[in-house]
Amino acid sequence: MLTKFLLSLLAVQHLVGAVNFAWEETQLTKDDIATFDSIAFADTALSVPVDSNINIATSSGRECKVGPWDTAWPTEAEWAAFNTSLDGALIMTVPQGAVCYPNDPHYDKAACAAVVEATAHSGGIVVDPSNIVQPWSAGEPCNITETPIGNCSLGGFPVYIVNATTVKHVQLGVNFARNKGIRLVVKNTGHDFVGRSVGAGALSIWLHNLQGQKFVPDFSGSNYCGPAARIAGGIQGWQVYNFMADNNISIVAPGESTVAILGGFTAVGGHSALTSYYGMGSDQAIQLQVVTADGRFLQVDTDNNADLFFAMRGGGGSTYGIVTSAVVKAFPPLTLQTAQFVWSGSLDANFSSPNIDPFTGAITVDKEAFWSGVREYIQFSRSVSSARGIGICNIDPPTDPLSGLFQMTGQFILPGQTLNDATAFLEPFFSTMIQLGIPLTQSNTTTITGQAYNTRRTGQGDPVSQNRFSSRLFPRTNWADPALFNATVQSIRAAKWQGFPNDAVNPAFRETLMHAIAFDSASPVKDGRVLPAKVVNAAHARLDSFIDAWRKLTPGSGAYMNEADVQEPEWQQSFFGDHYPRLLHIKRHRDPWGVFWAPTTPGSEAWEVVVADGLPLQTGPLCRT
Structure with missing residues (x-):
């Protein structure tokens, strides 16, 4: 019996070791640096000040x-x-x-x-x-x-x-x-x-x-036993979805096909269609392979370099080290039930009755009915979250002064439900919409469709734009208080009308029911050049005034760093919450040389990019503050 146990243990250990990629075995050695000291490892035994390895730049004297x-x-x-x-x-x-x-x-x-x-x-x-x-x-x-x-x-x-x-x-x-x-x-x-x-x-x-994906049906280690996958650092979302299809599994992956699963997605949090079902992207990492600021290659998990394991799952990208690969949790295949719908609002004062396009099914209602529908959508999203689903919507202000139409495009995504369950669950929402004068029904203007989560994708990605935006995380407390909920809906209307586990993800995300983003219609770029600082700053001030109203409605909450304003005020609290002091300590301990720097990451306030006009650009030297 003892012999069988030992053999089984050895087999598990072999399996865990076998998931490493071959290219991860090609590492820097002492022989490589013998004749070229510029590539030598740092001496971590030395007490190195944070501001070492700097130069007096003649251009600025700093x-x-x-x-x-x-x-x-x-x-x-x-x-x-x-x-x-x-x-x-x-x-x-x-x-x-x-x-x-x-x-x-x-x-x-x-x-x-x-x-x-x-x-x-x-x-x-x-x-x-x-x-x-x-x-x-x-x-x-x-x-x-x-x-x-x-x-x-x-x-x-x-x-x-x-x-x-x-x-x-x-x-x-x-x-x-x-x-x-x-x-x-x-x-x-x-x-x-x-x-x-x-x-x-x-x-x-x-x-x-840095490419490669391996399915490990029986991973064991790092306080986790079960199905897992090793994902290489350069793997994008679309590749993960195709890998899921090949192996008939589910992995929490970015919604946008060309986002890397181990880039900012895991490093800063990572929300997806499965956020309410399986948690954030940062919750999925079981083990990380990391090159740290001293040049060493480390295994990072609950048993090895636990400080980095905490920090690098949600505590900021480009901050503590470079992830070459990771082991992440794998789950059984899932079906997503999705309901999509669109309705428009009219600015026409004489517009009174709903209009339904016979060809597209698009619905147009008056302005107040439009916003009543938006309110109901936001209200019902609390139930969707409790059902471990998510809601996604986009509200577009009028672009055509002749038609005067503004549009709401929304959907609910319910992982793991059957069609019958989803239909019954969403029926109260559709009934309320009809009562509000927005004739959404499950039989004509919208349908509930089921699709495998691991459906194959391509690497084309989404359309891109140059518009600036800002965001805010709205907590559950804003739904519990009727007056606060009314103010929340009104603040979103004003902005659009005018223009769980031990990781470092922003604690505000654990209490969030709505992640709201406001896009500025004014791009900072024209004809391939950044506009003058006066113009860019004026546009940003307008955008920030609307987000500031959201901040006042959500004291103590924050914003999602990956989809936020680089000029977010008090970003330490907003992006990292109460984790910031701990993250700053880890940063200073692990990178005393200031090797890794990126805007609004722990420790970044010690440096700034010197730009003549003060815009938040990366076009000047990086200097000590």
Whole structure:
């Protein structure tokens, strides 16, 4: 009996070890650094001050990270030696739009037309080593258009990029940047709305080509036993959905197909169609493989480096280390029951009765009926959340002054329910809508459809835009108090009318019933250039005034950092809540050199990007505050 037990234990240990990817075994060694001390590991035994490895930048006279504008910037010979250590994986940045500029050496008319078409959706951006979904934070330096104005430049894009395909590549990038005092940025897919994946004068580590997925039916370890999967750092949502289909399982994954499951999704929280059912994305990680600021490669779980395991599941992206892969929970296959509906409101004072388009089924009602329907949708969402489902809606203000129509597009998603259960559950909502004068029914204007959660997807992604936005998490208490609920609905109307486990995810998310986002109709970009600071700041002030009303209705709550304003006031509390002091301590302990820096992450207040006009761009040197 003892022999059988020992054999079983050995088998489990072998299984756990076997899930590592082959490229994770290629790591930096002492022999690699013997003749090139610029890639040496940090001496973690030393007490290193937080502001070490900095340079006096002659451009500003402040303590700053080394950039191309400094004499301390590595020579061409040093960059060549670094590239040799990388086996040729170093890329000199060429912005994706360079092929569109006739005066640029990379100009190619046909290639420009292709890249313009491809980058209309996020899938065409994530495959580029430097570009991000909202490049205005890089100063919009190289507009992707067939009719560009001016010249293509780097702006806030990094100078060099490590195309990482092994752990060794990641270690080399971290060590070289730290030892040379260069700003380091990390790009996964570039779904970046606050400027975390770009930086002027920086070295970037690109994780896109860290690939691989493995299903582990009987994972054992890290206080978890059961089905799991090892996911590589560069894997995107669409790849995970296809992997789920291949293995007939469910994994909590991003809703947008080109978001990386181990990028900001896990690092900052990660909400999805299964948030109410299985929890946040950060709740799913069982084990992380991480390159830390000293260049070491660590296993991170409840038994090993527990401080990092807490911090790196919800405590901020690009902050504590670089995740090369992770083991995440896997669940049985699920069916989602979804009800989708659309109704419009009219500004016409003479409009009184509902109008239904016989071809599309679209419903138009008067303004007050419209907002009564929105109120009912928000009210009913509490029941949907209690049923472990979610509601998603979008309210569009009038764009056509002649029609004067504004539109509500909504849906409810109910995981794990049968069609009959979902129909019975949603019946009170549809009955109330009819009573309000919005003739939504389950038989004509909308239907409930069932679809497997692990339905296959493509990597095209969603359409992209350059609009700024801000957000707020509304807690359950706003539904419990009728007066507070009324004020909540009115604040959303005003904004639209005018324009569980031991991880570090923002505690406000655990009490949230509604994640509300307000988009500014005014883009900070025009004709491929960021507008003057006066114009951008005025637009932001208008947006912030509406969000401030939401903040006052939700004291002590917060915002979701991945979908928030980079200029969010008191962001430490708003993005991290009561976890912030602990996260700051972990950051200072694990990265005393300030290797990893990104806006509005723990410890980031010790540094700032110096930009002449004060806009929240990544186009200047990174300096001590």
